[in-house]
Amino acid sequence: MTIDIPRQTYLGSVRTKTIGTGGRAFTIGGDTAFPFCRFEGEMPNAPRIGIQVLDCAPQDWAPACAEPYADVLSDPVAWALKAQNEYGADFIQLWLKSTDPNGLDRSAEEAARTARAVADAIDVPLLVWGTANVEKDAEVLSRVAEECADAHILIGPVDEANHKQLGAKALAHDLSLVANSPIDINLAKQLNILLNNLGVPIEKIIIDPTTGGLGYGLEYTYSVMERIRQAALTQDDQRLQCPFLCNLADEVWKCKEAKMPSDEAMGDAAERGILMEAVTAVTLLGAGAGLLVMRHPEAIRQVRTYIAQLGGFEMPAVVTRPTGSKKTGAAVSGEASAVAERLREGALCEIVKIMDMPIELAPGYAVALIKALDPDDERTGLLLSSGAPAAEEEQRPRAAAPSSEPAPRAAETKPAFKPLSSWEPIAAGDESGPLKNDWRDIVRGRDEKLQHVTTDLHYWYSEGYGSERRKKPA
Amino acid sequence: MPLSGIDIFKKLPKTNCQECGVPTCMAFAMKLAAGQADLAACPYIADDVRAQLEEASAPPIRCVTIGTGDNALKVGGETVMFRHEKTFVNPPGLGVLVSDAMPAEETDEKLQRLLSLSWERVGMHLKADIAALKAASGSAVSFAALVERARKTGVTNMVLMSADPAVMAEGLKAASGLRPLIYAATADNLQAMADLAREHSCPLAVRGSGLDEVAKLTAQLKDIKINDIVIDTGTRDLHQAFEDQMNIRRAALKANVRALGFPTIVFPCEMTDEPMQETLFAATFIPKYAGIIIMGDLHGANLFPLAVQRMNIYTDPQRPMATTEGIYEINNPDENSPVLITSNFSLTYFVVSGEIETSRMPAWLLIKDTEGLSVLTAWAAGKFVADSIAAFIKKSGIMDKIKHRTLVIPGLTATISGDLEEELPGWTIQIGPREAAHLTPFLKNWKA
Numbered sequence: 048m049t050i051d052i053p054r055q056t057y058l059g060s061v062r063t064k065t066i067g068t069g070g071r072a073f074t075i076g077g078d079t080a081f082p083f084c085r086f087e088g089e090m091p092n093a094p095r096i097g098i099q100v101l102d103c104a105p106q107d108w109a110p111a112c113a114e115p116y117a118d119v120l121s122d123p124v125a126w127a128l129k130a131q132n133e134y135g136a137d138f139i140q141l142w143l144k145s146t147d148p149n150g151l152d153r154s155a156e157e158a159a160r161t162a163r164a165v166a167d168a169i170d171v172p173l174l175v176w177g178t179a180n181v182e183k184d185a186e187v188l189s190r191v192a193e194e195c196a197d198a199h200i201l202i203g204p205v206d207e208a209n210h211k212q213l214g215a216k217a218l219a220h221d222l223s224l225v226a227n228s229p230i231d232i233n234l235a236k237q238l239n240i241l242l243n244n245l246g247v248p249i250e251k252i253i254i255d256p257t258t259g260g261l262g263y264g265l266e267y268t269y270s271v272m273e274r275i276r277q278a279a280l281t282q283d284d285q286r287l288q289c290p291f292l293c294n295l296a297d298e299v300w301k302c303k304e305a306k307m308p309s310d311e312a313m314g315d316a317a318e319r320g321i322l323m324e325a326v327t328a329v330t331l332l333g334a335g336a337g338l339l340v341m342r343h344p345e346a347i348r349q350v351r352t353y354i355a356q357l358g359g360f361e362m363p364a365v366v367t368r369p370t371g372s373k374k375t376g377a378a379v380s381g382e383a384s385a386v387a388e389r390l391r392e393g394a395l396c397e398i399v400k401i402m403d404m405p406i407e408l409a410p411g412y413a414v415a416l417i418k419a420l421d422p423d424d425e426r427t428g429l430l431l432s433s434g435a436p437a438a439e440e441e442q443r444p445r446a447a448a449p450s451s452e453p454a455p456r457a458a459e460t461k462p463a464f465k466p467l468s469s470w471e472p473i474a475a476g477d478e479s480g481p482l483k484n485d486w487r488d489i490v491r492g493r494d495e496k497l498q499h500v501t502t503d504l505h506y507w508y509s510e511g512y513g514s515e516r517r518k519k520p521a
Numbered sequence: 522m523p524l525s526g527i528d529i530f531k532k533l534p535k536t537n538c539q540e541c542g543v544p545t546c547m548a549f550a551m552k553l554a555a556g557q558a559d560l561a562a563c564p565y566i567a568d569d570v571r572a573q574l575e576e577a578s579a580p581p582i583r584c585v586t587i588g589t590g591d592n593a594l595k596v597g598g599e600t601v602m603f604r605h606e607k608t609f610v611n612p613p614g615l616g617v618l619v620s621d622a623m624p625a626e627e628t629d630e631k632l633q634r635l636l637s638l639s640w641e642r643v644g645m646h647l648k649a650d651i652a653a654l655k656a657a658s659g660s661a662v663s664f665a666a667l668v669e670r671a672r673k674t675g676v677t678n679m680v681l682m683s684a685d686p687a688v689m690a691e692g693l694k695a696a697s698g699l700r701p702l703i704y705a706a707t708a709d710n711l712q713a714m715a716d717l718a719r720e721h722s723c724p725l726a727v728r729g730s731g732l733d734e735v736a737k738l739t740a741q742l743k744d745i746k747i748n749d750i751v752i753d754t755g756t757r758d759l760h761q762a763f764e765d766q767m768n769i770r771r772a773a774l775k776a777n778v779r780a781l782g783f784p785t786i787v788f789p790c791e792m793t794d795e796p797m798q799e800t801l802f803a804a805t806f807i808p809k810y811a812g813i814i815i816m817g818d819l820h821g822a823n824l825f826p827l828a829v830q831r832m833n834i835y836t837d838p839q840r841p842m843a844t845t846e847g848i849y850e851i852n853n854p855d856e857n858s859p860v861l862i863t864s865n866f867s868l869t870y871f872v873v874s875g876e877i878e879t880s881r882m883p884a885w886l887l888i889k890d891t892e893g894l895s896v897l898t899a900w901a902a903g904k905f906v907a908d909s910i911a912a913f914i915k916k917s918g919i920m921d922k923i924k925h926r927t928l929v930i931p932g933l934t935a936t937i938s939g940d941l942e943e944e945l946p947g948w949t950i951q952i953g954p955r956e957a958a959h960l961t962p963f964l965k966n967w968k969a
Binding site for chain 2: 049050051052053055083084085086107149150259261262263264265266267269270271273274277301302303304310311312313314315318319321322323325326327329330333345349350352353356357358359
């Protein structure tokens with residue numbers, strides 16, 4: 048008897064995304080099937096695990112998870128190095144917990160210095176994480192983005208309430224963003240559209256669906272991730288094809304069951320905590336997590352082994368480097384850097400379009416779409432001037448003379464700042480890319496776009512879907 | 522494929538006799554299709570049509586019961602691939618393996634733990650469900666002794682594991698009346714195991730290598746009217762087992778492959794020697810899509826995370842989890858401690874009570890019944906508004922427990938404070954933080 052197993056039809060795939068630069072950069076995403084369904088599609092890249100580092104000594108940590116970091120808990124640089132060198136973190140999440148206005152309320156300046164120091168010390172990619180206080184995060188992460196402009200960091204969480212400030216900063220410094228939405232497919236999509244509308248390429252976005260800990264809402268996260276992944280793969284929704292980041296470390300370890308001492312009924316405290324963290328990670332991996340932020344080294348080791356086994360990946364070698372190695376990385380990447388490269392070699396370029404950022408977003412910054420003047424090269428890219436922008440007519444067309452200057456900097460002409468009255472967001476990269484038939488091409492004007500953003504196709508949960516049921520999309 | 526109402530209607534007598542309690546045959550057909558009526562209600566339907574319709578209206582994955590009484594383990598009966606499509610129904614059974622080749626102390630210890638470990642959470646009882654008893658020695662006597670021993674310890678749900686029908690027969694005698702799962706019928710012993718299953722009215726597991734062989738075996742069993750079947754696809758490789766689980770669920774639901782429409786059993790205990798990996802393997806099969814999961818050992822540190830994960834995944838997403846309305850005392854509050862109120866959405870309760878506990882400040886937490894809606898949703902739905910909150914405060918009995926008259930409401934519902942002051946004369950309404958995470962500084966600075 049031969050059974051005909053029905054196959055899932057997939058129309059889309061998860062975007063591949065390279066995290067970081069240099070030798071320790073890695074790639075996630077690229078899935079063309081549901082998580083770990085290698086029998087009907089590709090899962091080319093293993094999910095990766097980052098270790099959470101705090102910028103201030105943590106209070107009330109369970110002894111089991113404080114112990115492996117006991118000697119470095121008050122020094123984020125040493126902590127990050129230990130996580131990287133001894134525990135094999137694929138990336139570091141620096142959680143700027145001390146900036147919480149309801150806690151230590153440290154300044155953006157101080158946070159930026161810490162982030163810079165950590166970025167300089169480690170080789171693995173760095174994700175700088177705020178406190179989910181939207182106003183403070185906008186201030187702190189903006190400052191961090193400036194300070195670490197050349198370190199190719201990622202920042203998050205970017206919320207709908209601060210996406211303009213942080214989106215603009217990401218655009219200005221060519222950073223990737225972790226876009227956080229409250230366990231809702233429509234809000235996740237809306238935030239991606241809003242960021243995209245601002246000019247942030249969808250390729251720069253990682254979705255943080257908001258992670259609930261084991262026993263504390265994990266099922267909501269699990270289902271919303273499955274729903275988003277379904278939309279991405281079976282409905283080819285290009286605005287939901289970003290990889291996921293799950294920030295599970297604190298969600299697991301802050302709950303009381305992870306902190307309870309060893310006893311007969313609850314078993315060994317350390318083993319219980321490790322397994323709570325690892326089981327949470329496994330659940331999220333099953334729903335499509337690409338980046339996991341974790342804490343306990345043993346939980347990380349177990350999950351890494353598990354990923355290799357279920358995904359058929361080779362066990363990634365844990366790379367250790369002598370402490371203190373510096374990181375050097377190009378600030379721009381992809382098409383933009385390819386264009387910049389040409390300019391360095393003396394090729395001609397044309398500024399297709401220049402625009403200043405809306406003054407409330409990033410005063411003094413301009414963005415230019417430039418095109419290499421080489422008949423064989425149709426590439427265009429997004430470059431940034433860091434100074435006050437010139438008026439449009441003075442800039443176009445402008446050919447860069449052979450010189451050693453890295454990129455045309457509008458700032459060098461130092462004209463008086465003259466904001467344009469309207470602005471058009473532009474996407475970097477090849478315009479015939481996947482977003483060519485994007486809705487933005489068919490609507491005009493900012494108001495119409497915003498209208499579109501709020502009324503475009505939304506996903507509906509099945510009839511009566513719990514408390515997340517909505518009559519109207521948010 | 523399930524029949525539509527129209528398909529069913531064509532097979533009904535079309536007399537509109539109303540004896541089924543429904544005005545027309547058409548309406549009855551529609552109810553049948555929706556699973557809201559029972560075919561037995563129609564007295565005039567021909568037997569062959571009845572059999573046809575019953576086959577067509579049978580659930581795509583059979584629900585199989587192991588054990589008897591309230592404590593029995595019910596597995597299968599699932600109708601969706603993703604829990605958000607509707608809900609998962611029967612949580613997989615978690616079990617522990619003991620064999621007759623193990624030292625008696627080890628067996629006792631494992632079975633004792635299996636029976637004693639349990640936790641209460643949101644009104645749910647978290648515990649393991651079943652013992653897998655394996656005839657490793659090959660001796661019928663020693664297998665029967667193991668079953669006897671387990672029975673005496675108090676185990677009621679069992680998987681009896683032996684490939685030898687003679688050994689199995691002795692085990693079944695020792696477990697008589699308990700309705701254990703017989704593991705397993707294979708191509709070599711199918712008829713003998715099927716006879717035992719019929720004789721003892723027990724569910725029967727089949728083990729084949731791969732889905733094709735399994736389907737062949739289950740089809741043979743169905744031909745001889747054995748219907749309570751559990752599937753083991755034979756593999757002990759993690760990824761192959763994962764693939765099998767996916768494909769069985771899909772074949773049953775999407776292609777209505779009856780031969781695979783049964784719950785499954787997996788053995789993480791035979792997939793790895795590393796206990797932590799074993800737990801993670803089990804955590805893979807809870808959401809994806811095992812019926813019974815057998816572990817080498819269960820203890821607090823691994824059963825608790827698995828049981829909580831299982832509770833989470835099998836929570837009905839159509840119904841928000843709710844906490845009982847009432848007064849919750851946190852950190853031993855007294856008559857001068859603050860009084861906070863919030864909704865009875867379980868997650869809200871967990872987060873708020875957790876944060877108050879962490880703050881180490883004593884407080885009274887009032888949980889108002891909002892039908893499981895979170896604070897803002899409940900407010901929007903009119904279930905967390907001034908008049909109903911005031912009525913709840915008055916009848917809750919909190920006024921006898923405190924000297925002051927100050928109530929802290931969630932920051933998100935600041936807008937109701939005016940109305941609430943009118944509804945609760947003599948009370949001061951304070952606006953709490955918008956996020957539970959900010960409760961600690963709030964409580965530390967709190968004054969009545």
